[in-house]
Amino acid sequence: MVPGSNPGGRTTMNNLIFIYITNPSKKEAKKIAKHLLGKKLIACANIFSVDSLYHWKNKIADEREHILIAKTLSKNFEKIKKEVEKIHSYSIPCITKIPVESNNKYFKWIKKEC
Structure with missing residues (x-):
C-alpha cells in the first residue's frame, strides 16, 4: 500500500489530496497559491489555463479560466476552503477536493511541507 493512497474511498487526515480551484485570472490564482503556501496549508501548486463552459444566470458562459491545483493533506481541506473563500473574487468559487x-x-x- 502506498502511503497517502485512498483504498476503498476511505478518507483519513493524512491522505494526499489535490484541491481544484477555478480562477478568473492567472494573477488571482497565483495570489491564492502564495497565500496558501505562506500559511503552510499546501506543499505546492500548479496553475494552467482552460476554456470553461458553464451555466450562469440563465445563459451558457464560455470563459477563459485559470485552474489552481493545490497539493496538500486531507486535514487541511476545511482551512483551505475558508481561506480561499475569504479572498476569491467569485461569488461561488469552485473548491473541489x-x-x-x-x-x-x-x-x-x-x-x-504542510
Whole structure:
C-alpha cells in the first residue's frame, strides 16, 4: 500500500489530496497559491489555463479560466476552503477536493511541507 493512497474511498487526515480551484485570472490564482503556501496549508501548486463552459444566470458562459491545483493533506481541506473563500473574487468559487495516490517519496515530501 502506498502511503497517502485512498483504498476503498476511505478518507483519513493524512491522505494526499489535490484541491481544484477555478480562477478568473492567472494573477488571482497565483495570489491564492502564495497565500496558501505562506500559511503552510499546501506543499505546492500548479496553475494552467482552460476554456470553461458553464451555466450562469440563465445563459451558457464560455470563459477563459485559470485552474489552481493545490497539493496538500486531507486535514487541511476545511482551512483551505475558508481561506480561499475569504479572498476569491467569485461569488461561488469552485473548491473541489480530489483524493489521489502517489509514490512514497512524493507523499513524504508533501507531508513534510504542510
